[in-house]
Amino acid sequence: MGVVAVLAGEVRAEGVGKTIDETTLLLPTDVSADPGECIVLRGPNGSGKTTLLRIIGGLLAPSTGTATIGGREADERDRAVRAAVAALLGAPTTYRDLTLIDHLVLIDSTWGGDPNSSDERGLALLDRLGIAHLDDRFPHELSSGQEQLFRLALTFSRPASVVLLDEPEQRLDTAKRQVVANLIRERTASGGTVVMACHDPQLTSDLATRVVDVVPAR
Amino acid sequence: MSKRKKPGRTQPAPADQPGHTAYDHPTPAATAQVPTTQVPAQVPTATEVDYDDHDLLGQADWVIGGDAARKARQQGLYAGYVLFLGALVYGLPIVQAVFRTSDAGSLGEQLRSPVAIALLVASVAALLGAVVFAGRFRGPVVPPMPWIDLVLPAPLDRALALRRWWRYAAVGGLFVGALSGLTVGAGLAFAHLAGVVTIIVTTLIGTALGVLASRLWLWSQVRSWPGPDRSLILLWRVPDALRELHAESLRTHSANTSTMAGSALTGNLRTARLALTRPVRHGRSARLRPGSPFVVLVRRDVLGLRRTPGAFLSGLGLTVLGGAVVTWAFTQPAAPSIAATIGLLPLYLGFGAWAEGLRLQADNVGTPSLLGTTEVTEAVTHVTVPTSLTVIVLGSWVGVAAALGSLPADALLSLWLVLVLVLAGNVLAAFRGSPTFVLRPQMVAIWYAVPALTVVVLGSVVAVLTKAGNYTWLSVVSWVVYAVLAWSVSKVRRLTYLHRS
Numbered sequence: 001m002g003v004v005a006v007l008a009g010e011v012r013a014e015g016v017g018k019t020i021d022e023t024t025l026l027l028p029t030d031v032s033a034d035p036g037e038c039i040v041l042r043g044p045n046g047s048g049k050t051t052l053l054r055i056i057g058g059l060l061a062p063s064t065g066t067a068t069i070g071g072r073e074a075d076e077r078d079r080a081v082r083a084a085v086a087a088l089l090g091a092p093t094t095y096r097d098l099t100l101i102d103h104l105v106l107i108d109s110t111w112g113g114d115p116n117s118s119d120e121r122g123l124a125l126l127d128r129l130g131i132a133h134l135d136d137r138f139p140h141e142l143s144s145g146q147e148q149l150f151r152l153a154l155t156f157s158r159p160a161s162v163v164l165l166d167e168p169e170q171r172l173d174t175a176k177r178q179v180v181a182n183l184i185r186e187r188t189a190s191g192g193t194v195v196m197a198c199h200d201p202q203l204t205s206d207l208a209t210r211v212v213d214v215v216p217a218r
Numbered sequence: 219m220s221k222r223k224k225p226g227r228t229q230p231a232p233a234d235q236p237g238h239t240a241y242d243h244p245t246p247a248a249t250a251q252v253p254t255t256q257v258p259a260q261v262p263t264a265t266e267v268d269y270d271d272h273d274l275l276g277q278a279d280w281v282i283g284g285d286a287a288r289k290a291r292q293q294g295l296y297a298g299y300v301l302f303l304g305a306l307v308y309g310l311p312i313v314q315a316v317f318r319t320s321d322a323g324s325l326g327e328q329l330r331s332p333v334a335i336a337l338l339v340a341s342v343a344a345l346l347g348a349v350v351f352a353g354r355f356r357g358p359v360v361p362p363m364p365w366i367d368l369v370l371p372a373p374l375d376r377a378l379a380l381r382r383w384w385r386y387a388a389v390g391g392l393f394v395g396a397l398s399g400l401t402v403g404a405g406l407a408f409a410h411l412a413g414v415v416t417i418i419v420t421t422l423i424g425t426a427l428g429v430l431a432s433r434l435w436l437w438s439q440v441r442s443w444p445g446p447d448r449s450l451i452l453l454w455r456v457p458d459a460l461r462e463l464h465a466e467s468l469r470t471h472s473a474n475t476s477t478m479a480g481s482a483l484t485g486n487l488r489t490a491r492l493a494l495t496r497p498v499r500h501g502r503s504a505r506l507r508p509g510s511p512f513v514v515l516v517r518r519d520v521l522g523l524r525r526t527p528g529a530f531l532s533g534l535g536l537t538v539l540g541g542a543v544v545t546w547a548f549t550q551p552a553a554p555s556i557a558a559t560i561g562l563l564p565l566y567l568g569f570g571a572w573a574e575g576l577r578l579q580a581d582n583v584g585t586p587s588l589l590g591t592t593e594v595t596e597a598v599t600h601v602t603v604p605t606s607l608t609v610i611v612l613g614s615w616v617g618v619a620a621a622l623g624s625l626p627a628d629a630l631l632s633l634w635l636v637l638v639l640v641l642a643g644n645v646l647a648a649f650r651g652s653p654t655f656v657l658r659p660q661m662v663a664i665w666y667a668v669p670a671l672t673v674v675v676l677g678s679v680v681a682v683l684t685k686a687g688n689y690t691w692l693s694v695v696s697w698v699v700y701a702v703l704a705w706s707v708s709k710v711r712r713l714t715y716l717h718r719s
Contacts, residue, residue: 057586059584059586076586076587076715077715079592082587083590085586085587086586087586088586089585089586090585092582092585092586092588093578093581093582093585095518095522095575095578096492096495096497096498096578097498097521097522097525097526097574098506098518098521098522099502099505101505101506102505102506102518102521105505105506105507105508105514106506106514106515106518106589107588107589107590108508109508109509109510109511109513109514110511110514110515110589110590110591111589111590112511112590113508115507115508115509115510116508118508119505119508136502136503137502138497138498138499138502140497140498141497154588155586155588158588158590164586
């Protein structure tokens with residue numbers, strides 16, 4: 001990947017808003033998160049939480065305000081930003097001809113993981129999420145809940161100083177939500193920054209360092 | 219269903235009941251409601267019910283389409299007329315151009331050689347294989363949804379109820395086969411490579427192949443749904459094949475048609491591709507071995523081909539065929555220049571069949587980054603496997619040409635340019651994105667064709683210049699080929715970051 005600056009997990013979104021034509025997707029909103037923090041975005045459907053996460057991840061340019069990661073403009077075209085941010089925003093496109101463990105090995109290898117222990121890391125993560133027994137399945141052979149767990153595995157399998165999650169609890173039962181909560185806790189405990197949209201009050205109270213209420217445009 | 223039916227009903231329809239029509243009959247539910255504990259003597263005897271299948275179908279036709287449906291069906295004749303004119307105006311000149319050569323004697327000998335005959339047989343087999351493949355997703359018998367939902371549940375003979383759509387396909391197959399045979403035979407005769415009798419022979423062979431293709435298409439559609447009778451005997455028992463078609467299967471094929479047509483018209487190639495491909499289930503026990511980013515992505519593509527043998531074999535077949543024709547065009551003086559034009563398309567498609575990783579990379583644009591590689595590095599790794607396989611195939615054909623004692627040095631240079639073109643064309647195709655213009659069928663067709671047309675047109679120019687020995691212009695065209703490669707790389711970058719704006 002060449003020489004890439006390592007960005008700290010400092011997330012700053014100041015007055016970021018998004019308007020397309022006459023439609024306002026997100027009113028100007030401030031979000032600030034430091035390493036070790038978990039910020040929960042809360043708000044009704046359609047208030048712009050996903051849009052805000054996409055702006056913070058550099059996938060979408062804001063109409064107003066600025067968003068930075070580790071002091072650099074949040075722009076996915078910047079290799080350093082790409083290296084810093086792992087995000088689960090919607091369904092990632094998976095390889096239809098790779099099994100679950102193959103996906104994790106592929107991601108691990110492209111991020112320079114030790115080839116000798118790549119399989120073990122992948123299996124351990126699948127085991128944490130309770131889907132290790134499905135390691136040789138293809139993505140299209142999973143139930144919707146298992147698919148969500150696999151998507152979380154994909155997101156957590158790559159190194160990142162900032163993790164963005166859009167409703168990670170969806171389609172998961174209570175026990176699995178706790179597993180996800182533990183993964184997020186570990187990530188923040190190791191100095192990572194997590195910003196997530198969440199509709200689960202229990203998960204929010206367990207994890208949130210701060211809560212940002214996203215106000216709907218109308 | 220014959221006109222006399224014995225459905226085993228428990229009682230006749232109450233003819234005088236208000237609201238009933240001449241076609242009303244008791245529902246099968248009435249049979250199911252007969253208590254099983256009744257003594258046999260109390261069970262009413264079965265009655266016979268008259269069905270006039272033709273009359274029922276006529277009524278259904280009228281209710282669903284009215285007179286407009288009848289007129290619409292007559293449009294098929296007009297389409298055949300247009301096809302015939304098209305073959306006359308364009309088909310014959312093209313085929314003549316294919317066989318036009320300065321050395322008809324040598325060309326005739328080469329066309330009669332075992333290799334040429336083997337390639338011809340392989341091409342026909344590949345075409346028939348493609349028909350069987352297509353029949354799994356979209357068979358010849360695809361009535362509209364209202365017909366499937368409202369007419370097929372009636373106790374009509376299914377062979378009769380579906381016969382119309384089969385006839386469209388059967389007549390179409392026969393017509394296209396005969397026309398193709400006629401065009402090829404006439405082209406050979408006009409180019410003085412064969413006598414006039416050849417026209418009759420090729421027309422008959424084309425007609426037979428057209429009939430076989432349409433029947434294989436139907437057989438493949440029957441086999442797309444589980445059932446007891448799936449043998450090849452259905453090829454000549456068409457009514458039985460039609461009766462084997464399950465309503466759910468017809469619904470699936472109809473839905474596939476809508477999905478593919480909608481995806482094609484909107485330029486959503488991923489949806490069309492997923493509708494066409496079977497879920498992967500092979501090679502589950504094989505594991506992706508970790509390694510450096512480049513190596514692991516190459517291994518990914520190799521593993522992908524191991525798990526999708528259909529893609530590997532179709533790529534192999536197309537590349538072997540295209541590679542043979544292209545190599546022949548560049549190395550044999552008697553070969554007409556247009557042979558390269560014909561060979562480039564299967565070569566391009568064969569490369570594409572091996573380049574699923576490239577298309578998956580393009581599918582991923584706009585989603586958060588999961589892999590730790592840059593977009594261009596990833597694209598380069600994804601063309602490594604198809605390029606290597608294409609080099610092996612082309613290299614083998616070059617070896618055959620060298621063994622036969624005909625390998626001009628300029629042919630090697632031109633084949634290198636063809637390889638670069640095919641590679642660039644496939645990158646362009648994978649990263650063509652979505653159409654940004656107003657969606658009109660003609661515009662969408664051109665948008666689809668741009669990468670293939672670029673390969674075929676530029677490759678043909680390379681062939682003409684190589685055969686003419688015009689090295690000044692060949693060097694100019696070689697720069698254009700490298701410009702196409704640079705264009706494809708820029709498309710990778712542009713599409714990857716387009717979503718942000």
